[in-house]
Amino acid sequence: MSMLEVAGLGHAYGGVDAVSDVSFVVEPGELVCIVGPSGCGKSTLLRCIAGLLPPTRGTVSLHGDRVVGVPSDLAVVFQDYSRSLLPWRTVAGNVEFPLRDRGLSTVERRSRVEEALSWVGLSEAAGKHPFELSGGMQQRVSIARALAYRPALMLMDEPFASVDAQTRADLEDLVLTVRASAGMTVLLVTHDIDESVYLADRVLVLSQSPATVVETLKVDLSSPRDQITTRGTDTFVRLRTEIARQIRR
Numbered sequence: 452m453s454m455l456e457v458a459g460l461g462h463a464y465g466g467v468d469a470v471s472d473v474s475f476v477v478e479p480g481e482l483v484c485i486v487g488p489s490g491c492g493k494s495t496l497l498r499c500i501a502g503l504l505p506p507t508r509g510t511v512s513l514h515g516d517r518v519v520g521v522p523s524d525l526a527v528v529f530q531d532y533s534r535s536l537l538p539w540r541t542v543a544g545n546v547e548f549p550l551r552d553r554g555l556s557t558v559e560r561r562s563r564v565e566e567a568l569s570w571v572g573l574s575e576a577a578g579k580h581p582f583e584l585s586g587g588m589q590q591r592v593s594i595a596r597a598l599a600y601r602p603a604l605m606l607m608d609e610p611f612a613s614v615d616a617q618t619r620a621d622l623e624d625l626v627l628t629v630r631a632s633a634g635m636t637v638l639l640v641t642h643d644i645d646e647s648v649y650l651a652d653r654v655l656v657l658s659q660s661p662a663t664v665v666e667t668l669k670v671d672l673s674s675p676r677d678q679i680t681t682r683g684t685d686t687f688v689r690l691r692t693e694i695a696r697q698i699r700r
């Protein structure tokens with residue numbers, strides 16, 4: 452059974468279509484990137500998949516169950532980390548917070564927090580508050596929070612758009628590493644073509660608004676990937692050129 456199935460999904464704001472007719476599946480363990488031009492409806496699509504916005508048409512199913520409202524085994528990492536962390540809680544307190552609804556013992560919660568913070572390299576910052584951290588570190592806390600939750604599916608909406616280029620590269624590699632260790636299924640939305648090719652097993656290319664899927668590309672790059680050598684391969688250049696052509700079409 453597919454992890455995620457989106458079938459004929461559409462969403463309109465006040466009668467104006469933002470997402471037109473989107474269908475695709477994500478298999479367990481896959482990392483799929485959705486890339487599309489600015490304003491094409493990427494965030495709207497992701498919000499519908501997360502159950503935060505009811506679709507106007509079509510359906511979303513998570514491991515076979517129709518999504519109506521936010522599913523309990525789904526985590527979302529947003530672009531705006533500063534608004535998604537609780538400023539009065541410590542780093543460990545932020546990561547632990549959603550686990551309270553998981554029915555876990557205190558010992559299990561603590562062990563998951565420690566493991567997730569070590570995955571993102573923030574064990575030493577467990578007792579600090581978000582305002583004491585850099586932007587990249589705050590986003591790592593958001594990722595750790597999602598990982599500790601161990602969702603069936605992790606949704607990421609432009610997760611690295613608000614950090615500098617070096618931090619962005621580091622966070623991309625972090626997602627690849629923890630995804631491999633945790634065996635997670637990830638659906639990541641980005642407007643950055645290179646980022647989509649670097650991270651994904653498959654890339655879905657969206658049209659201009661209202662969004663439809665115009666192309667699905669399998670990324671046949673070997674793993675582990677490397678910021679310098681992978682981006683210099685013929686396959687990488689061919690895929691990014693193909694996606695750019697589709698987006699400008």
Ligand SMILES: Nc1ncnc2c1ncn2[C@@H]1O[C@H](COP(=O)(O)OP(=O)(O)OP(=O)(O)O)[C@@H](O)[C@H]1O
Pocket residue numbers: 464469487488489490491492493494495496642660
């Ligand atoms: N709450 C809303 N009410 C009305 N229209 C909206 C709302 N949110 C988004 N839109 C419109 O829907 C369209 C798609 O917006 P959306 O934010 O989903 O696109 P996006 O691809 O994520 O954009 P960007 O790349 O700039 O982040 C845009 O025309 C936008 O103005």
